[in-house]
């Protein structure tokens with residue numbers, strides 16, 4: 001099937017075409033740009049929710065309940081489960097099928113699993129682009145699940161409008177949360193497994209921490225352009241919501257808070273500001289990607305490269321001067 005035919009099926013609402021286009025976007029950078037360009041006018045309507053937290057915190061269980069709650073409210077749902085440790089991407093992982101049984105048979109739900117850093121040398125995350133496809137597909141809510149293991153959750157926070165940090169009584173005290181950098185990315189905290197002992201203590205600790213942070217002025221905020229934006233965003237104080245994902249307790253309240261955060265983003269202008277920032281970094285990234293791909297396809301550059309390699313070998317130039325010479329040639333050629 002040609003890309004054009006796939007796009008036509010996608011527009012007609014075919015889930016199969018949607019899945020195929022996601023694979024294209026993940027694995028075929030040359031075609032991806034054309035596909036995403038085609039889909040761009042259909043994007044921008046979905047609400048993207050990031051769910052992150054330590055392994056086993058109950059994220060998948062929570063995502064299933066949250067997805068179902070969205071469905072109860074008449075919204076279509078897309079779920080992207082990002083596994084930073086798995087080399088397997090594409091189809092749905094068996095684990096998620098087992099964990100989200102009620103959603104797999106619902107035509108209003110689309111579930112996708114993807115790997116981020118399975119490849120040798122670190123495969124760049126395409127989470128945002130996969131969400132873009134779901135957005136163009138017309139999903140009202142997109143829920144992105146990822147286990148918090150350092151850098152990955154930062155990518156997710158970048159791809160989501162609202163980020164929920166899921167913690168459990170056994171995940172340690174609030175100081176550790178602060179140290180792990182989770183304080184910075186959380187728009188909401190969810191204390192899951194609150195049927196277990198220690199949940200109320202954790203809620204109190206997080207609330208204290210959030211309160212302290214809200215009262216501490218950040219000196220950078222008043223000077224830089226970035227700082228002004230941060231001020232605008234920082235008048236949102238993250239709430240702590242208690243849940244029991246296995247029974248669904250607290251999930252409706254969590255979705256209420258997510259909706260409130262979305263309204264806050266829209267009302268304060270922060271949403272537009274986020275969009276502006278994300279468009280800017282997207283253009284920068286795409287330009288760099290485009291240049292990198294294009295550069296060594298030019299016979300002129302490869303010819304020049306071979307020449308310069310010999311010159312470095314015979315001692316008449318250095319790699320540094322060679323790189324500068326090639327860059328100047330490319331820029332001059334336009």
Ligand SMILES: Nc1nc2c(ncn2[C@@H]2O[C@H](COP(=O)(O)OP(=O)(O)OP(=O)(O)O)[C@@H](O)[C@H]2O)c(=O)[nH]1
Pocket residue numbers: 054055056057058059060061062099147192193194195196243244245246247
């Ligand atoms: N007691 C209790 N158990 C829960 C709760 N939520 C989830 N669990 C259980 O915790 C275990 C892990 O749940 P998952 O939803 O797979 O957790 P996860 O965070 O997605 O795990 P990874 O994706 O592997 O990091 C499962 O056995 C769940 O049934 C809860 O609120 N209370």
Ligand SMILES: [Mg+2]
Pocket residue numbers: 059060061145
């Ligand atoms: Mg999970």
